[in-house]
Amino acid sequence: AQSVTQLDSQVPVFEEAPVELRCNYSSSVSVYLFWYVQYPNQGLQLLLKYLSGSTLVKGINGFEAEFNKSQTSFHLRKPSVHISDTAEYFCAVSDQGGNKLVFGAGTILRVKS
Amino acid sequence: DVKVTQSSRYLVKRTGEKVFLECVQDMDHENMFWYRQDPGLGLRLIYFSYDVKMKEKGDIPEGYSVSREKKERFSLILESASTNQTSMYLCASSLWNQPQHFGDGTRLSIL
Numbered sequence: 333a334q335s336v337t338q339l340d341s342q343v344p345v346f347e348e349a350p351v352e353l354r355c356n357y358s359s360s361v362s363v364y365l366f367w368y369v370q371y372p373n374q375g376l377q378l379l380l381k382y383l384s385g386s387t388l389v390k391g392i393n394g395f396e397a398e399f400n401k402s403q404t405s406f407h408l409r410k411p412s413v414h415i416s417d418t419a420e421y422f423c424a425v426s427d428q429g430g431n432k433l434v435f436g437a438g439t440i441l442r443v444k445s
Numbered sequence: 446d447v448k449v450t451q452s453s454r455y456l457v458k459r460t461g462e463k464v465f466l467e468c469v470q471d472m473d474h475e476n477m478f479w480y481r482q483d484p485g486l487g488l489r490l491i492y493f494s495y496d497v498k499m500k501e502k503g504d505i506p507e508g509y510s511v512s513r514e515k516k517e518r519f520s521l522i523l524e525s526a527s528t529n530q531t532s533m534y535l536c537a538s539s540l541w542n543q544p545q546h547f548g549d550g551t552r553l554s555i556l
Contacts, residue, residue, distance in 0.1 A: 338487075364542075366544060374549055375548050431476050431493075431495075432503070436487050
């Protein structure tokens with residue numbers, strides 16, 4: 333069975349500072365990996381995805397993530413955050429044969445001025 | 446852009462009522478999903494469907510059922526609502542092996 337661990341439930345950071353949100357997964361098969369963002373009172377929006385190919389994936393709003401197979405990680409990074417990045421971020425995994433997603437518990441990013 | 450529409454943003458029902466949550470997508474997606482979202486637990490899959498009239502149980506199907514009579518519509522049914530079903534419910538749809546697109550959610554309170 334697959335599982336996803338987001339290592340931090342909350343990450344406070346000052347505006348224009350870099351940020352890393354950590355995600356580790358476990359799976360016995362090859363996987364697809366995703367990061368979604370949820371702004372207050374909204375549904376989830378896809379930030380980026382890793383399906384195959386380059387292990388460094390660039391997404392929307394200046395975010396990027398690196399797939400590390402040996403460490404089973406898919407950490408999300410942004411070099412300089414804005415107040416508008418305040419949201420909850422979810423890491424998710426699916427196996428390559430299907431479409432079911434397994435989500436982590438989420439990380440709340442709080443950007444302070 | 447894909448549009449996934451959930452019929453209600455907020456809903457208040459009483460214990461024991463039969464509750465229907467509706468979800469419609471406009472992009473001819475084969476796959477549709479229902480999740481519930483609770484603080485500290487992330488999203489958990491209740492039911493999903495890969496085609497009309499087919500359904501499969503997710504990780505937490507107890508107390509729920511679903512209906513997919515048309516490709517664009519996927520309904521979640523709480524047969525007899527209980528207070529522990531108070532939660533945020535999210536619907537999603539996707540093409541095969543493509544990322545899921547989510548609706549804005551229904552915040553359901555069972556009193």
